[in-house]
Amino acid sequence: MTAANEDTIANRISRILADRIVTGQLEPGAKLRQDHVAEEFGASHVPVREAFRKLEAQGLAVSEPRRGVRVASFDLAEVREVALMRAELEGLALRQAAPHLTSSILEEAEQATVAGDNSRDVRSWEEANRRFHRLILTPCAMPRLLAAIDDLHSVSARFLFSAWRSEWEVRTDHDHRAILGFLRQGNIENAVAVLERHVQWIGQKPVKSPTGSTRDVFAIVG
Amino acid sequence: MTAANEDTIANRISRILADRIVTGQLEPGAKLRQDHVAEEFGASHVPVREAFRKLEAQGLAVSEPRRGVRVASFDLAEVREVALMRAELEGLALRQAAPHLTSSILEEAEQATVAGDNSRDVRSWEEANRRFHRLILTPCAMPRLLAAIDDLHSVSARFLFSAWRSEWEVRTDHDHRAILGFLRQGNIENAVAVLERHVQWIGQKPVKSPTGSTRDVFAIVG
DNA sequence: CCTTATAGAATTATAGATAATTTATGATTC
DNA sequence: GAATCATAAATTATCTATAATTCTATAAGG
Structure with missing residues (x-):
């Protein structure tokens, strides 16, 4: 009857694990042991295995037969x-x-941009950013395309969280506003051009590793 | 020890079911009942459920919680x-x-095109066509992109099989040759342009339905 | 001191059993 | 005769148990 029962245990587990991987609570390469996960969620390992399969399909985990599944690792090549x-x-x-696109949708997208600019932490910025992208793309009414984009967004978000784990600087999102401007003018091709450039922009940030040395971390910022 | 043991039962089941769905042996909307499939493969239903999850991720099956999983159906909108x-x-x-791309790769791709032109049935044509596309795309060395393309190829193939189930007419693939020509000249942008148009070409064929009426069936041909 | 066996523990993969839900069937009422 | 409700059968989702494999730590041998 409730929404909770609309969903399988496997789906719930996979959503929660996906969130942990994306936010960096689970580090790249970390082993996911089915019995431990099962115990944590008060379930058996059958639904856990199904959750692992879903994570695998989303590119958030990799599984070696008989050797278990690990959180997927990534490098600059994959960010690109x-x-x-x-x-x-x-x-x-x-x-x-x-x-x-209707003007009310564009209005909502504008609000999402403002929310992003006012975000004090990565998590809420990411939420607002995703909301913006979803708002202007959903009306294409292509479910498979939207699902593929959504999975890529998750991976992007993972990069972002890994790079900006602790500090977060406020930025004003000029690209989003430019896109909205072109869309309001009905200038689709310019809007698309800005969006494509926007999404390809890769942020770079020096980060101190635990050993004290400094390395560059990259992330998709948009 | 053998290659068969390198793979899980779930993977083997999912591969075989995927092939049946793509070739049309399993019709759109058909119910996939886990116990029956399990019995057929002499396995229990745990690996069967995992196989279902993989098919779902590939877009070949859809699952409604507690109501089972069915072969995905499709329409012209999805073909597009x-x-x-x-x-x-x-x-x-x-x-x-x-x-x-090296000249030896292009040579192999040329041979794949010839094999396609000489194919007497849909299955071998599809195989040759996929070989051509894989050959010229694999050197991009982007595993996630290649996996996504591969899944889309499977779905395309499904459309093709559904449209040209019985008869098959021989055609010469001018697009493939044009692409190879541009690539040999080093004219990348023209090669890309032809490829993009080639893949978007949607074949159309009148087909007699069991009731006797005629309807148009569409498929990606390339 | 390092390499290689080997026994034990941990973990994965599958099977078998149970509970819960949905679908099918048939009787009953309007 | 159609619609509705109750009951039975089938099916899904989950849990518990078992077999097979991999990992780990320790000891023997070079």
């Missing part, structure tokens, strides 16, 4: 790969969605 | 959606792969 894929797919989605 | 996604992603892949 995801950025390029997002640019192509979000460009496509926006081109299809644009004719169906 | 997959075509557009493939155009974008294969274009991206080719642009990245082009600098790493």
Whole structure:
């Protein structure tokens, strides 16, 4: 009857684990042991295994048969790969969605941008940013495309969290405003062009590792 | 020890079911009952459920909690959606792969095209076609992108099988040859342009339904 | 001192059993 | 005769148990 029962245990576990991986609570390479996870959620390991399969499909975990599953690791090459894929797919989605955008949707997107600018931490910024992208893309009405974009967003968010774990500086999102401006003018191609460039922008930040040395961390910022 | 043991039962089941769905042996909307599948493969239903999850992620099956899983159905809108996604992603892949293409790879791709032209049935044509695309795209060295393209290829193949179930007419693939020509010249952008148009071409064929009436069936042909 | 066996513990993968839910069937009423 | 409700059968989702594999730590041998 309740919404909780609409969902399987496996789905719930996979959502929670996905969130932990994305936010960095679970580090790249960490082992996911089915019995331990099962015990934590008060379930058996059958639904846990199904949750692992879903994480695998989303690219958040990798599984070696008989040797268990680990949190997926990533490097600069993968950050770039995801950025390029997002640019192509979000460009496509926006081109299809644009004719169906209403001024009330654009208004909501504007509010999401403001919310992003006012965010005091990465988590709420990421939420607002995703809301913006979803708002202007959803009207394309292409479910498979939107699902693919959503998975890529999760991975992007993971990069972001890993880079900006502790500190967070406020920024004003000029790209989002430029996109909205072009959309209001009905200038679809310019909006798409800005979006594609926006998504490909890769942030870079020096981070002190536990050993004291400094390394550069990269993340998709948009 | 053998390669068969390198793989889990779940993976084997999912591969075989995927093939049946793609080739049309399992029709859209058909129920997949875990106990029956388990019995057929001489396994229990735990690996079967995991196989279902994988099919779901590939977009070949849809699952409603507590109500079972069915072979995914599709319509013209989805054929178009997959075509557009493939155009974008294969274009991206080719642009990245082009600098790493060797003349021996292009030679292999040429042979795949010839094999396609000589194919007497849909299955072998599809195999050759996929080989062509994989050959020219793999050198992009972007595993996530290639996996996404591969899943889309499966869905495309499904459309193709559903449309051309019985008869198959021989065609010469001019697009593939044009792409190879541009690649040999080092003219990447033209190669990409032809590829993107090629993949978006949607074949159309009148098919007699069991009731005797005629309807148009659409498929991605490339 | 380092390498290689080996026994034990931990973990994965699968099977078998149970509870809960949905679908099908048939009787009953309007 | 159609619709509705109750009951039975089938099916899904989960849990508990077992077998097989991998990992770990320790000891024997070079």
